[in-house]
Amino acid sequence: MKIGAVTLESPVALAPMAGMTDTAFRRLVKRKGGCGLVVTEMVSSEGLVRGIDRTLEYAEYTEEERPVSIQIFGGDPAVMADAAQIVEGMGADIVDINMGCPVPKIAKHSAGCSLMRDPAHAAGIVRAMAKAVRIPVTVKMRAGWNEREVNAPDLAKRVEDAGAAAVAVHGRTAAQAYRGESDWSLISQVAESVSIPVFGSGDCVEPEHVLQRLRETAVSGVLVGRGALRNPWIFSQAAALAAGAPSVDDVPFEERGRFLLEYIDLLLRERVGEAEGFRHVAPGQSTAPVPARGRERWVINKLRALGSWYTKGLEGGSQLRVAINSTETIDDLRMLIRGFFGIGVEAVA
Ligand SMILES: Cc1cc2nc3c(=O)[nH]c(=O)nc-3n(C[C@H](O)[C@H](O)[C@H](O)COP(=O)(O)O)c2cc1C
Structure with missing residues (x-):
C-alpha cells in the first residue's frame, strides 16, 4: 500500500505509544519482520520548534526503521507547520498529527483529541502543514470526543480535503479512554467515506485479529499497539497467516x-x-x-x-x-x- 509517495511493504503498522515505542523498541520490532511502518511516540511541536533536547530525543530514529512516521502534537497551525518542516528536515518519511490523545494536559491546549471538537481548526492545522512540507501529512484520531460527539467519519473527510494523505482511527472516544471496545464498524465507515488509506486501531492483540480486520472491514491497514508490547512477533505472525500459513507457532x-x-x-x-x-x-x-x-x-x-x-x-x-x-x-x-x-x-x- 502507499501513503502519498511512500510505499509500505505491509499494511500492518506499529501504533504510536508514548513511553513505549522508542527507537530501540521500534528497531527490534522491525527486525522481527512483517511491520510496514513504525510511528514514534508523540512529540511536542512546541518542543521541536524550540529545539528542546528531550523533545528531539523522542523524534530520533535510525535508518533501519524506515519508513518512519514522526507523530507531533499541538494546536497552533503555524507552530505545527514549522514543526512539520523540522520533521521533514530530519529526513522522516511521514509526519503524523495526534488528534487522539485524551490526557487533559495535552487536550486542554486545543491539541490531541480536543481537536476533534473543532473540526474546522483541525482541518486548518492539516492544511498549514500540508502546505509547508512535501512529505505526507497523516492524522491519527479517535471515534470522537464522547458518545454524543462521534465524528470520525466527518473529520476524516475534512482532513482529506485539507490535504491529509492517510488517516488512522482508534475506535474509542476520548471519554472512553481504554474502556469498552474499539468500534470497528465505525472505523470501516470512515474507510468507506474517504478515498485516502485508513488504518484501523484497537484491540488487535492476536495475529488472527489483524487478519480478520483487514479482511472483514474496509480499512487499508491496521495499527497494532498493546498487542505488539506483549508480542513483538505479531507482525511477522500476521504476515505468515496472510501468506496462507494455517497457524503460527508460539515464540520459543x-x-x-x-x-x-x-x-x-x-x-x-x-x-x-x-x-x-x-x-x-x-x-x-x-x-x-x-x-x-x-x-x-x-x-x-x-x-x-x-x-x-x-x-x-x-x-x-x-x-x-x-x-x-x-x-x-x-x-x-x-x-x-x-x-x-x-x-x-x-x-x-
Ligand atoms: C501506553 C500507550 C501510549 C499511547 N500513546 C499514544 C501516542 O503517543 N499517540 C497516539 O496517537 N496514540 C497513542 N496510544 C494509542 C495507540 O496508538 C492505539 O491507538 C490504542 O492503544 C489502541 O490500539 P491497541 O488496542 O492496539 O493498543 C497509546 C496507547 C498506549 C497503550
Whole structure:
C-alpha cells in the first residue's frame, strides 16, 4: 500500500505509544519482520520548534526503521507547520498529527483529541502543514470526543480535503479512554467515506485479529499497539497467516527473553551516543551522554514499563513483573531475565 509517495511493504503498522515505542523498541520490532511502518511516540511541536533536547530525543530514529512516521502534537497551525518542516528536515518519511490523545494536559491546549471538537481548526492545522512540507501529512484520531460527539467519519473527510494523505482511527472516544471496545464498524465507515488509506486501531492483540480486520472491514491497514508490547512477533505472525500459513507457532520462551536482553543493550548504547545512523535536526544537537548512574536508572525504568505489558499472558509472568520492578541494577536485571527464560550466559555473548 502507499501513503502519498511512500510505499509500505505491509499494511500492518506499529501504533504510536508514548513511553513505549522508542527507537530501540521500534528497531527490534522491525527486525522481527512483517511491520510496514513504525510511528514514534508523540512529540511536542512546541518542543521541536524550540529545539528542546528531550523533545528531539523522542523524534530520533535510525535508518533501519524506515519508513518512519514522526507523530507531533499541538494546536497552533503555524507552530505545527514549522514543526512539520523540522520533521521533514530530519529526513522522516511521514509526519503524523495526534488528534487522539485524551490526557487533559495535552487536550486542554486545543491539541490531541480536543481537536476533534473543532473540526474546522483541525482541518486548518492539516492544511498549514500540508502546505509547508512535501512529505505526507497523516492524522491519527479517535471515534470522537464522547458518545454524543462521534465524528470520525466527518473529520476524516475534512482532513482529506485539507490535504491529509492517510488517516488512522482508534475506535474509542476520548471519554472512553481504554474502556469498552474499539468500534470497528465505525472505523470501516470512515474507510468507506474517504478515498485516502485508513488504518484501523484497537484491540488487535492476536495475529488472527489483524487478519480478520483487514479482511472483514474496509480499512487499508491496521495499527497494532498493546498487542505488539506483549508480542513483538505479531507482525511477522500476521504476515505468515496472510501468506496462507494455517497457524503460527508460539515464540520459543528463550527467544522472548532474548528480546528483552537486546532491548537493554540497545537502550544502553543509545544513551551513550554509540548508535549509528541517528538523525537530528542539526549536527551537534544529539543527546548528551547521560552519566552512568542516571543511564542505568533510565534503562531500568524503561524495562519496567515494557515489562508490565510484555509479561501479560506469560507463564509465571506476574512473578517476573514483580521481580523486574524490584531489581535495581542492569546486571541483576540481565541475570533475572536469563534465569527466567532459561538463557545461558554464553548464548547471549
Ligand atoms: C501506553 C500507550 C501510549 C499511547 N500513546 C499514544 C501516542 O503517543 N499517540 C497516539 O496517537 N496514540 C497513542 N496510544 C494509542 C495507540 O496508538 C492505539 O491507538 C490504542 O492503544 C489502541 O490500539 P491497541 O488496542 O492496539 O493498543 C497509546 C496507547 C498506549 C497503550
